[in-house]
Amino acid sequence: MKFEERCLTFPDVTKNRADLPHVVILGGGFGGLYAARQLRKAPVRVTLVDRHNHHLFQPLLYQVATATLSPSEIAAPLRGILGRHRIQVLLAEATGIDLEHKRLLLADGELSYDFLIVATGATHSYFGHDEWARHAMGLKTIEDAVEIRRRVLLAFEMAERESDPDVRRALMTFVIIGAGPTGVELAGALAEISRNSLPGEFQNIDPNQARILLIEGLGHVLPSYPEALSVRARKALERLGVEVMTGARVTSIDATGVFMGSEHLPARTVLWAAGVSASPVARSLGAPMDRAGRVMVSPELTVPGRTDVFVVGDLSFVKQGDGTSVPGVAPAAMQEGKHAALSILRQIQGQPMMPFRYWDRGTYAVIGRGQAVGVAFRRVQQSGVAAWFAWLFIHITFLIGFRSKLAVLLNWAYSYLTFGRSARIITGAVPRLDKLEERFHPTVLPAPQEHQSLPAPSEPHPSPR
Numbered sequence: 001m002k003f004e005e006r007c008l009t010f011p012d013v014t015k016n017r018a019d020l021p022h023v024v025i026l027g028g029g030f031g032g033l034y035a036a037r038q039l040r041k042a043p044v045r046v047t048l049v050d051r052h053n054h055h056l057f058q059p060l061l062y063q064v065a066t067a068t069l070s071p072s073e074i075a076a077p078l079r080g081i082l083g084r085h086r087i088q089v090l091l092a093e094a095t096g097i098d099l100e101h102k103r104l105l106l107a108d109g110e111l112s113y114d115f116l117i118v119a120t121g122a123t124h125s126y127f128g129h130d131e132w133a134r135h136a137m138g139l140k141t142i143e144d145a146v147e148i149r150r151r152v153l154l155a156f157e158m159a160e161r162e163s164d165p166d167v168r169r170a171l172m173t174f175v176i177i178g179a180g181p182t183g184v185e186l187a188g189a190l191a192e193i194s195r196n197s198l199p200g201e202f203q204n205i206d207p208n209q210a211r212i213l214l215i216e217g218l219g220h221v222l223p224s225y226p227e228a229l230s231v232r233a234r235k236a237l238e239r240l241g242v243e244v245m246t247g248a249r250v251t252s253i254d255a256t257g258v259f260m261g262s263e264h265l266p267a268r269t270v271l272w273a274a275g276v277s278a279s280p281v282a283r284s285l286g287a288p289m290d291r292a293g294r295v296m297v298s299p300e301l302t303v304p305g306r307t308d309v310f311v312v313g314d315l316s317f318v319k320q321g322d323g324t325s326v327p328g329v330a331p332a333a334m335q336e337g338k339h340a341a342l343s344i345l346r347q348i349q350g351q352p353m354m355p356f357r358y359w360d361r362g363t364y365a366v367i368g369r370g371q372a373v374g375v376a377f378r379r380v381q382q383s384g385v386a387a388w389f390a391w392l393f394i395h396i397t398f399l400i401g402f403r404s405k406l407a408v409l410l411n412w413a414y415s416y417l418t419f420g421r422s423a424r425i426i427t428g429a430v431p432r433l434d435k436l437e438e439r440f441h442p443t444v445l446p447a448p449q450e451h452q453s454l455p456a457p458s459e460p461h462p463s464p465r
């Protein structure tokens, strides 16, 4: 039995509307969610498919990873957001798209569509070195954030019990690779934890001594920002005690730390914020892609040569009038999702589709408490407290759900006033210290020449933002 037929045996909001055009939205991130919302009152049947049951507010993931917020404060169940709007929500993993027969292929079935909006976003790119993923976690999902939080908090706990100074130093060294907004945010937050939140709570270590290193292959932190803001961001990070290394090539990463040519940086916690590539499901579209695997869509956001399949958000490569591509940020995904939905409605009404235009209201990166940089409306450069308030306002406005907004505001206020981190929970098994020790001991370090032939991680992949 086909997947859709099986679905029809469930209480199905779509069954009395069977003759309406069926719009399938793949992905309940910013692109998919805003497309679905746009269609909620339209004369179409809408099915949204996602492999997670929740919409995730990725811009605040680093705050879960650094113990300020809890997962439930930045994620909301898709069924709760959309279910009441007569939108079918299905929890399923998509594996491909059969354009010829207009079917979305799922790991355990299939779903036919009249129109399809693909919004599966992006994933980490390790520049061909997927083996680095084990040692250098990226930040993309709730699971990633909880695991990073675990590793960071565990590192301090283990350092407290460790007597070997080399191992203790490695435990208290945190390396973040990639100084785009996500890397900068992580570095700033880790510096604040070690300098402001933890001191006084340990007897054998001084968390102030933790080393936070931010490594960037290009010449500046925040390479996509105006140079003046990059310089200010770097100074703000250094004031927090972050060691910033620009123009630095990471050549290998393993359980002992990071290699830059023959230089070895022993570190127990390495985080990856250096590059993203588009979600692999797009390959089955057979459309042209850029180097990062993003689908090069038409100005109307459709797969070239088709009018029934749209690609939006981080998965799409949309060329703007000035030759640059629309950035991989949440507002772009939202606007593209809405635009695709409206284009479907225009087609149903027999009207021509319109080209997409991105309206850039601003991009911000937060560095720490009361410290951010940003550019509003492509022109107005902001830094310091003003930028921080703008960042705060934007993030609270777009956070889904009144309860979440309130909880996040209260946690921020608590954290701002007390330097406290309310979500310092370590989950999962605690590693054995005696197993760790030999990892960082100099006698077992791999010889540097084993790593010399690896490429630099500064290829023109889009950074996480």
Ligand SMILES: Cc1cc2nc3c(=O)[nH]c(=O)nc-3n(C[C@H](O)[C@H](O)[C@H](O)COP(=O)(O)OP(=O)(O)OC[C@H]3O[C@@H](n4cnc5c(N)ncnc54)[C@H](O)[C@@H]3O)c2cc1C
Pocket: 026, 027, 028, 029, 030, 031, 032, 049, 050, 051, 052, 054, 055, 056, 057, 058, 059, 060, 061, 062, 092, 093, 094, 095, 119, 120, 121, 122, 139, 140, 182, 279, 281, 312, 313, 314, 315, 328, 329, 330, 331, 333, 364, 464, 465
């Ligand atoms: C750590 C981090 C911080 C960020 N900070 C900011 C910020 O401050 N400001 C900003 O504007 N942008 C920020 N971004 C970027 C922003 O989050 C993305 O641009 C945006 O989420 C893209 O939306 P999307 O809908 O294309 O993809 P996503 O939001 O990634 O959603 C994709 C959805 O598709 C689902 N999916 C994927 N593959 C499948 C499959 N095979 N089957 C079923 N479902 C699937 C996923 O579960 C997910 O729900 C940040 C991103 C990250 C990772």
